[in-house]
Each structure stands twice: as structure tokens, then as C-alpha cells.
Amino acid sequence: MKILIATDGSRHSEMAYSTLRALKLPPQTKFMVMTVVPEHTFLGGITLHMLRGDAAAREQAHKAQDEKAALLLEQPAELMRKTGASVETIVRRGNPAEQIIKQAHEFRADLVAVGAKGITDSRRFPLGSVAQKVMKYSATSVLIAREQTAKIRQVLLAIDGSKYSDAAGNFLLELPLPLQSHVVFVTSLQSHVATLIKMPTLDLDINQKILAELRSIEEDAARNLMAKTVQQFQDKGYDTESIVLRGEPAAEILMASKTINPDLIVLGARGLSGIEGFLLGSVAQRVARFSRYSVLIVRSPKS
Incomplete structure (x- = not known):
């Protein structure tokens, strides 16, 4: 089984790691741990990064962001390696939900694991914007973590x-x-x-x-x-x-x-009354x- 874990270093991201570890997945499981450096693209392909300083300053800022993102991946990657599974890490730039969905497709993931909320999500809302979009638009199964879990x-x-509830049981x-x-x-x-x-x-x-x-x-x-x-x-x-x-x-x-x-x-993604589209x-x-x-x-x- 191939599992993509998306993290932003938030408390809910840590809940996703703990839930996966509690599942006691077999050592042949393959994990990819990813984080996304948020980057909004405006009309014409322009990003804020492109407007900051000269080329050298932009390159330095880009490198610093990537290094910080890579450090963010170290803890979850090490936690998942302790399960005996193989672990890869990757840093993406862009819209977080879009990049997670794209990476899940490229990795051919069987499961995407995300925290219910990210660092910037309001406490007033029960589900964060990234988790909500990944849940809705991903073509693969999605785990939305809300609790620290030591055992299932x-x-x-x-x-x-x-057929969707049958798939849930089989999964x-x-x-x-x-x-x-x-x-x-x-x-x-x-x-x-x-x-x-x-x-x-x-x-x-x-x-x-x-x-x-x-x-x-x-x-x-x-x-x-x-x-x-x-x-x-x-x-x-x-x-x-x-x-x-x-x-x-x-x-x-x-x-x-x-x-x-x-x-x-x-539960399955759709039920008996679900419309295929x-x-x-x-x-x-x-x-x-x-x-x-x-x-x-x-x-x-x-x-």
C-alpha cells in the first residue's frame, strides 16, 4: 500500500502520523511525506515571489523556504521509518490542496492522510479548507485525522x-x-x-x-x-x-x-443514492x- 502524508507542522498533522502508526501497517507499506510552500499564482502566472527584490534575493529566499520545509518533514519521516516502512519526502510549491491532489496522483497513492485543520485555519470551523478540498476532489481514499491515537x-x-461501502470494508x-x-x-x-x-x-x-x-x-x-x-x-x-x-x-x-x-x-465516498457524477x-x-x-x-x- 502507498500512503501520502501531507503536513504543515500543525497539531492536526501530528494526529495524522499517530493514527497511521496506530494502524500497525505492514512493513511493505510505502510512505511519501510532503509539505507545500504556499504560493498564490495571479493572472499571467505571476507570483508574489517573482516580485520580491532582485534575482539573487529571490533565489536566496526560495532556498531558505525549501530548507525550512525540508526540516519540517524530518520528524514525520523519521516516525514513519520506525514502523519499518520505506519513506520518501518531497517539497512542493503552490496551492496546498491542488499540490496534494496532484502528488497523490503521481505517487499512485492508495490513501492520502491529512489533518482536519492546518496552522492558518480558524477554530470556529470544524474542517479546514485544505482538508475539505482534498476530501472532496481527490481520486483516492482520504484519512482526515482529528485525534491523537495510540491504538485503534x-x-x-x-x-x-x-459498492462504495463494500470498498470501505475491503479497504x-x-x-x-x-x-x-x-x-x-x-x-x-x-x-x-x-x-x-x-x-x-x-x-x-x-x-x-x-x-x-x-x-x-x-x-x-x-x-x-x-x-x-x-x-x-x-x-x-x-x-x-x-x-x-x-x-x-x-x-x-x-x-x-x-x-x-x-x-x-x-465509510464509502458515496452511497446507494449517490450520483455517479x-x-x-x-x-x-x-x-x-x-x-x-x-x-x-x-x-x-x-x-
């Missing part, structure tokens, strides 16, 4: 029967997750049976009986939906639990996470934006 004990895996098995991880599978039913309550009827008892039967049938179908993936994890020795939720998926996943207290929430589904976006926990968004293998 609890994992919440959202399942909806789509975790291929990592693989540490065997001590407790994996909680959740699915959320957005049924229309509740509308029966609002329908005019002369026999409320019969109406309630039909509603209860439909709920039971739905929940059985939901558990059957999860059964295949659950069995795959049990066959590998993981301790598992299945929960059927009822309501809007993103809201229910976020609510359930407060009870489960996972070290990691994992969209790069990221609304459920994945909302969970990643408002979760208090680290979130792994898995793209379909065909992405």
Missing part, C-alpha cells in the same frame, strides 16, 4: 450495500486493521413507512400493527445486508457488533459515534465535516 480499539464502519481488511480492534457496523434505514402514521385511517390499531411489521422486516433486511461484511471480519478474527439505525444517515452516524466513541469512522456524496461530506473523530473516506476501486 474501536472502529465504526458504515454499511449501506453500495480495512487489506490494511489490515489491528486484530484487537472492535468493529461496529452500522446501517441507517430511511424508510417511508413512518408516513403511515400521518395517513388518515379509521383503525389506528391495524395501522400500528402494519407499521411494526414493516419495521421488523426492514431491520431484518438491514442485518442481512450487513451479514456478509460482518462475516468477513469475523473470519479474520475481529470482534464485531451490528447496529441498525433509523433516520437520516449522516445525522444517525454522527449521533451513534458519540455513544460508540470510535478511534476511526470509516459527484465526486463525494453528501453523507460522507457531512460526517467528515462534523465528526469529532478521525474519518476515513474510501473511494471505489474503480475511481
Whole structure:
């Protein structure tokens, strides 16, 4: 597996390193640690760097920035080398989100790891601008780190029967997750049976009986939906639990996470209702934006 780690030296970047180390990835994993020297390009290809002083001064400033960036990469690179994996480092210049996405493509990364916020992001916003753009536009799976994690004990895996949630389950098995991880599978039913309550009827008892039967049938179908993936994890020795939720998926996943207290929430980039032309589904976006926990968004293998 090839993993690109983007860092700006912030506290949240350190959370990304700790989460990856907690996953206990195999030594054949290949890491690339990168940082981006921010550089805005104006119309005509002009940058502020081009307007500062003479050529010699610009070259000196450019060299100083690159040296500072290279020093920034030393700590995370050394931390990842301690896992036994091979590690490369690279410094890019330009728009941070664009450069991260471009480097992920060139590196053929299976996963991009970023902190939820950068040094310049406001505390008022739950997700920083770079993380948000990488999450939305990257063609590869993305880990958004929000906590310092020493061990992966609890994992919440959202399942909806789509190829994207299947890909999420397969991604975790291929990592693989540490065997001590407790994996909680959740699915959320957005049924229309509740509308029966609002329908005019002369026999409320019969109406309630039909509603209860439909709920039971739905929940059985939901558990059957999860059964295949659950069995795959049990066959590998993981301790598992299945929960059927009822309501809007993103809201229910976020609510359930407060009870489960996972070290990691994992879900597919899109669900059954996702439109193929969209790069990221609304459920994945909302969970990643408002979760208090680290979130792994898995793209379909065909992405």
C-alpha cells in the first residue's frame, strides 16, 4: 500500500502520523511525506515571489523556504521509518490542496492522510479548507485525522450495500486493521413507512400493527445486508457488533459515534443514492465535516 502524508507542522498533522502508526501497517507499506510552500499564482502566472527584490534575493529566499520545509518533514519521516516502512519526502510549491491532489496522483497513492485543520485555519470551523478540498476532489481514499491515537480499539464502519461501502470494508481488511480492534457496523434505514402514521385511517390499531411489521422486516433486511461484511471480519478474527439505525444517515452516524466513541469512522465516498457524477456524496461530506473523530473516506476501486 502507498500512503501520502501531507503536513504543515500543525497539531492536526501530528494526529495524522499517530493514527497511521496506530494502524500497525505492514512493513511493505510505502510512505511519501510532503509539505507545500504556499504560493498564490495571479493572472499571467505571476507570483508574489517573482516580485520580491532582485534575482539573487529571490533565489536566496526560495532556498531558505525549501530548507525550512525540508526540516519540517524530518520528524514525520523519521516516525514513519520506525514502523519499518520505506519513506520518501518531497517539497512542493503552490496551492496546498491542488499540490496534494496532484502528488497523490503521481505517487499512485492508495490513501492520502491529512489533518482536519492546518496552522492558518480558524477554530470556529470544524474542517479546514485544505482538508475539505482534498476530501472532496481527490481520486483516492482520504484519512482526515482529528485525534491523537495510540491504538485503534474501536472502529465504526458504515454499511449501506453500495459498492462504495463494500470498498470501505475491503479497504480495512487489506490494511489490515489491528486484530484487537472492535468493529461496529452500522446501517441507517430511511424508510417511508413512518408516513403511515400521518395517513388518515379509521383503525389506528391495524395501522400500528402494519407499521411494526414493516419495521421488523426492514431491520431484518438491514442485518442481512450487513451479514456478509460482518462475516468477513469475523473470519479474520475481529470482534464485531451490528447496529441498525433509523433516520437520516449522516445525522444517525454522527449521533451513534458519540455513544460508540470510535478511534476511526470509516465509510464509502458515496452511497446507494449517490450520483455517479459527484465526486463525494453528501453523507460522507457531512460526517467528515462534523465528526469529532478521525474519518476515513474510501473511494471505489474503480475511481
